[in-house]
Amino acid sequence: MNFELTEDQKKIKESFARICDKEIAPRAEYIDKEAVFPKESIELLGKSGFLGMGFPEEYGGNPGDPITKALLGEELAKACASTYLSAGASAGLFAVPVWKFGTEVQKKKYLPSVLSGNNIGALAITEPHAGSDVMGIKTSARKKDKGWIINGSKTFITNGPVADYYVVVAYTDKEKKRDGISLFLVDNGTKGFSRGKPLEKLGVRGSPTSELFFDDCEIPEENLLGELNNGFYQLARTLTHGRIGMAVYSLGIAQACLEESMNYAQERTAFGRKLAYFQDIHFKIADMKMYIDVARELIYKAAWMLEQDDPQSILFASIAKLFTSEHATRIASDAVQIFGGYGFMKGYKVERLYRDAKLGEIGEGTSEIQRAIITKFVEDLY
Ligand SMILES: Cc1cc2nc3c(=O)[nH]c(=O)nc-3n(C[C@H](O)[C@H](O)[C@H](O)COP(=O)(O)OP(=O)(O)OC[C@H]3O[C@@H](n4cnc5c(N)ncnc54)[C@H](O)[C@@H]3O)c2cc1C
Known part of the structure; x- marks a missing residue:
C-alpha cells in the first residue's frame, strides 16, 4: 500500500489551488453576504476540467482518479463552500445518475453542457x-x-x-x-x-x-x-458519491479553519505573548490536525472503494461523511474560539466557516442516518 501522492497529483493540486486562491476565494465573502450564485466560478470550474474529472471524454469529461478529485475538491471547499456545494450538486448529484443510468441520448444531451459549467443541474x-x-x-x-x-x-x-x-x-x-x-x-x-x-x-x-x-x-x-x-437503488448509488462529496466539503472547511487558526495564533498577542505560546491553543490546533488527517484518509479510502465498485463503499462513504462532518463542526467552533470576539464578527472568515460547517451534518443524509447505515452493516456482520 502506497500512501504517497504521485508527482502528477501534487502538480494538479498545486495548479488548481492557485486557481482557487486567485479566482474563487476572493469572491467567497461577497457571495455569502449578498447571497449571489457564483455562475462565473462554475463556468471557470468547467473550463479548468474540475467538473468533468472522471467522466468519459465523449460526454465532455476528462481522465481523473477519485483521489485527485478529492484533493481538488478539498481546495475548492476550502476556498468557498458555497461554490463547492453548487458545483457538486450540478456535476455530481445531477450528472452522476445521468452518466450511470442514462441513455446515450440523455448523456449526450445533458452531460457536455453541465460538465462545461454552461448549464446547471x-x-x-x-x-x-x-x-x-x-x-x-x-x-x-x-x-x-x-x-x-x-x-x-x-x-x-x-x-x-x-x-x-x-x-x-x-x-x-x-x-x-x-x-x-x-x-x-x-x-x-x-x-x-x-x-x-x-x-x-x-x-x-x-x-x-x-x-x-x-x-x-x-x-x-x-x-x-x-x-x-428502480429509482431507489439508483439513488443509493448516487448518494454514495454524494456522501463522499459532502465529506470533502467538510474536510475543506476544516482545513481552512486550521490554517486561519494557525495564522491568527501567530499574530495575536495576549499577556505579552503570542497566542501560539499557550498550551490550550496548542491542544486545539493539535486536535484539528489529527482529525483532519484521519478524515482525509477515510475519504480517500471511501473514494477508492467506490471506484472499485466495492459494495462496502456505502459503509465507508457513511463513515467518512459522519466522521469528517462532525469533526469539522467542532473544528470550526474551536477556530471561532481561538479568534475570540473577532471570530464572532462578520467579515472574519472563521465566522462564515462556522456557519457553513453545520450543513455537513445535515445534507446528503443527516448524522443520525449515517449512524443507522453503519449499524446496519455491523448487524449484517454478526
Ligand atoms: C442547504 C441545504 C441543501 C440541500 N440540498 C438538497 C438537494 O440538493 N436535494 C435534496 O433532495 N435535498 C437537499 N437538502 C435536504 C437534505 O438532504 C435534508 O434536509 C436532510 O436529508 C434531512 O431531511 P429533513 O430536513 O426532512 O429532516 P428530517 O428527515 O425530518 O429529520 C429531522 C431530524 O430527525 C432525525 N431523524 C430522521 N429519521 C431518523 C431515524 N430513522 N433515526 C434517527 N434520527 C432520525 C434526523 O437525523 C434529523 O435530526 C438540502 C438541505 C439543506 C439544508
Missing part, C-alpha cells in the same frame, strides 16, 4: 414532509399516452432557483414502496413546472436553495432516467 429528492425518509415522498409520476405527468413538490433543493435541468424522484407505483420509485429528467421551462424563491439560510448563502413545484407537469416518455421502479 440539480437533484430533487427532499419534500416538505420527507427528507431522511425517502419512501415518505408524495411526488408521483403517472403514465399518460407517450409521456409522464408529474405532481408534487420538493424543498431545500440546491441550485433549485438557477438550474436548467433536474433529476426528480417520484413514485411510479406507490404500492410497491421502494420498488415503486423512479427518476425523471425535467428541464426548466417545462409546462407545469415552477420553482420558488431562494430560501434564506444560515450558511452556504451563495449556493441557492429552493422549493420546486410540479402541477400536472408533462414530460416525454424518454425522460425516465434509468429503469422504471
